Amino acid sequence: xxxxxxxxxxxxxxxxxxxxxxxNEVLALLGASGCGxxxxxxxxxxxxxxxxxxxxxxxxxxxxxVRKINLSPQERHTGLLFQNYALFPNMTVLQNIRAGARREQxxxxxxxxxxxxxxxxxxxxxxxxxxxxxxxxQQQRVALARILVSSPDILLMDEPFSALDSHLRFRLEGExxxxxxxxxxxxxxxxxxxxEVFRLSEKIVMLKDGTVDTFGxxxxxxxxxxxxxxxxxxxxxxxSRAVPIDDTHVRAVDWGVDLKTGSGAAKARYVGIQTHDIRxxxxxxxxxxxxxxxxxxxxxxxxxxxxxxxANSIPIGWKMDKAAWAKMxxxxxxxxxxxxxxxxxxx
Amino acid sequence: MNLxxxxxxxxxxxISTFIIFFLGIFAAYYISKAHxxxxxxxxxxxxLPLVLPPTVVGYLLLRVLGPNRLIGSWFLQVFGLKLTMTWxxxxxATVVVIFPLMYRTSRGAFESFDETLxxxxxxxxxxxxxIFWRIRMPCCKQGILAGTVLAFARALGxxxxxxxxxxxxxxxxxxxxxxxxxxxxxxxxxxxxxxxLVNMAISFVVLLAVNMLEKRSYxxxxxxEDS
Numbered sequence: 001x002x003x004x005x006x007x008x009x010x011x012x013x014x015x016x017x018x019x020x021x022x023x024n025e026v027l028a029l030l031g032a033s034g035c036g037x038x039x040x041x042x043x044x045x046x047x048x049x050x051x052x053x054x055x056x057x058x059x060x061x062x063x064x065x066v067r068k069i070n071l072s073p074q075e076r077h078t079g080l081l082f083q084n085y086a087l088f089p090n091m092t093v094l095q096n097i098r099a100g101a102r103r104e105q106x107x108x109x110x111x112x113x114x115x116x117x118x119x120x121x122x123x124x125x126x127x128x129x130x131x132x133x134x135x136x137x138q139q140q141r142v143a144l145a146r147i148l149v150s151s152p153d154i155l156l157m158d159e160p161f162s163a164l165d166s167h168l169r170f171r172l173e174g175e176x177x178x179x180x181x182x183x184x185x186x187x188x189x190x191x192x193x194x195x196e197v198f199r200l201s202e203k204i205v206m207l208k209d210g211t212v213d214t215f216g217x218x219x220x221x222x223x224x225x226x227x228x229x230x231x232x233x234x235x236x237x238x239x240s241r242a243v244p245i246d247d248t249h250v251r252a253v254d255w256g257v258d259l260k261t262g263s264g265a266a267k268a269r270y271v272g273i274q275t276h277d278i279r280x281x282x283x284x285x286x287x288x289x290x291x292x293x294x295x296x297x298x299x300x301x302x303x304x305x306x307x308x309x310x311a312n313s314i315p316i317g318w319k320m321d322k323a324a325w326a327k328m329x330x331x332x333x334x335x336x337x338x339x340x341x342x343x344x345x346x347x
Numbered sequence: 348m349n350l351x352x353x354x355x356x357x358x359x360x361x362i363s364t365f366i367i368f369f370l371g372i373f374a375a376y377y378i379s380k381a382h383x384x385x386x387x388x389x390x391x392x393x394x395l396p397l398v399l400p401p402t403v404v405g406y407l408l409l410r411v412l413g414p415n416r417l418i419g420s421w422f423l424q425v426f427g428l429k430l431t432m433t434w435x436x437x438x439x440a441t442v443v444v445i446f447p448l449m450y451r452t453s454r455g456a457f458e459s460f461d462e463t464l465x466x467x468x469x470x471x472x473x474x475x476x477x478i479f480w481r482i483r484m485p486c487c488k489q490g491i492l493a494g495t496v497l498a499f500a501r502a503l504g505x506x507x508x509x510x511x512x513x514x515x516x517x518x519x520x521x522x523x524x525x526x527x528x529x530x531x532x533x534x535x536x537x538x539x540x541x542x543x544l545v546n547m548a549i550s551f552v553v554l555l556a557v558n559m560l561e562k563r564s565y566x567x568x569x570x571x572e573d574s
Contacts, residue, residue: 042466045466045469045470046469046470047466047469072469073466073469073470074469074470074472074473074474076470077472078470079470079471080466080467080470081467082463082466082467084461084463086461086463086464086466086467088464088468088482088486089464089486090482090485090486090488099468099471099473099481100471102471102472102473102477103471103472143467146471147467147470147471150470150471150472152470152471156470
């Protein structure tokens with residue numbers, strides 16, 4: 001186990017209480033803003049001091065409230081990448097990277113490390129420039145180089161792509177994925193973007209109001225989010241309150257329909273279904289719906305449907321190909337919600 | 348024209364500014380990190396000399412530094428040193444009066460500093476001393492320099508507290524401002540006017556410097572496009 005975190009911190013009315021661990025892999029902290037993601041990262045880096053708990057990396061204790069251990073940020077060797085990249089504006093690219101190598105005592109070795117990292121990040125053309133003269137992507141690359149040259153034991157990334165234009169994100173994400181693979185140690189990625197998290201990470205911790213809501217491998221969490229919050233974070237837009245009928249049937253209160261589900265329905269408080277899992281036609285859960293709104297996306301339509309005969313029901317969103325909807329285009333649609341696609345959720 | 352007042356004013360202002368440069372910066376740095384309540388109280392106390400009449404500052408200084416007062420008498424006894432009515436007595440007065448200027452401008456500069464720079468510097472292993480001198484200070488350079496120059500200009504013009512604690516002795520404690528007053532009082536209008544011109548010239552240059560420093564800090568960065 002490469003990192004173990006079990007900390008508590010109170011901040012006014014907000015209470016952070018998280019526990020998770022990860023090996024040499026990318027762990028994502030996913031959650032809405034204000035859920036404590038960045039605070040957790042700051043506790044690991046030593047910028048914030050938890051009220052109690054333990055933080056250890058590779059068996060080295062960074063913080064232990066019982067044994068009164070609290071290493072300084074400098075002693076922790078946690079490379080922290082901020083969303084604004086925090087390059088020193090008064091230093092050139094070269095000076096920024098050199099500053100990262102200052103842990104190394106031997107000047108010759110320090111220069112060697114610096115030139116190696118410049119080489120591997122392809123920064124030799126930018127060395128004399130100041131951070132304000134760099135593009136967002138270049139800034140990110142310099143910031144990563146500066147962190148890696150300081151040979152951290154763990155890499156902490158706080159929303160690394162949020163400062164970039166969307167067309168750049170995808171390309172830089174590829175670069176970063178390669179960097180993380182070469183790094184080979186634990187990486188903690190804080191994000192609120194589920195696509196980014198899915199593409200970059202292997203393990204996911206979902207946070208809600210300062211506590212761990214769901215913790216598991218990426219595939220588990222996305223295929224079967226167990227809570228309403230986790231379902232929302234994986235991008236599930238159709239969620240209804242549920243009242244169990246028996247172990248394989250629930251009443252979806254907000255949609256005003258009874259649904260057949262997989263087993264385990266007795267404990268469900270909510271049901272959900274991804275917009276792309278919905279089918280048209282007859283089936284186990286066939287619902288006759290009226291179209292209330294059609295929302296056009298760049299490459300698809302989201303058709304909002306209200307079950308006919310249900311009072312006060314909230315609409316169900318159905319994502320469709322533009323061509324498919326063009327062919328179908330009608331005022332009423334018979335939907336089928338396949339039982340195996342229905343998510344049974346705790347609150 | 349005896350140039351002693353110019354020389355005396357410049358050395359008093361120079362030494363006071365030098366002292367206040369460090370005092371003001373360190374007060375600003377530590378107070379900006381202090382607890383909200385402590386910060387609020389210290390802020391008021393340390394800014395007080397800015398709004399108090401200089402005569403009140405002079406009076407208070409004489410209350411502690413005068414030959415019969417607590418600190419003054421102690422110095423007289425132990426070192427045989429009189430703290431008032433010498434040329435350097437004026438330094439006490441100017442230091443107190445210009446402290447708030449330096450303190451407030453540096454605090455403003457420190458508060459606009461992006462703390463994530465310090466955090467990421469710590470996380471790559473840079474010492475707090477390195478961060479202070481090589482990152483925080485250079486980033487706050489403009490504000491701190493502007494504060495220093497402003498403090499110097501104010502020190503040069505200090506009259507009230509100075510005249511009370513250092514008095515006016517031609518050739519010994521006379522500064523430009525006390526000289527102008529004396530010359531006017533003794534109807535030497537021509538010479539007074541010369542000193543007024545000298546004072547205005549210095550202040551003009553100093554304020555020009557402040558303006559240029561402030562303009563430079565608004566220089567817009569050049570953004571490069573991703574290719």
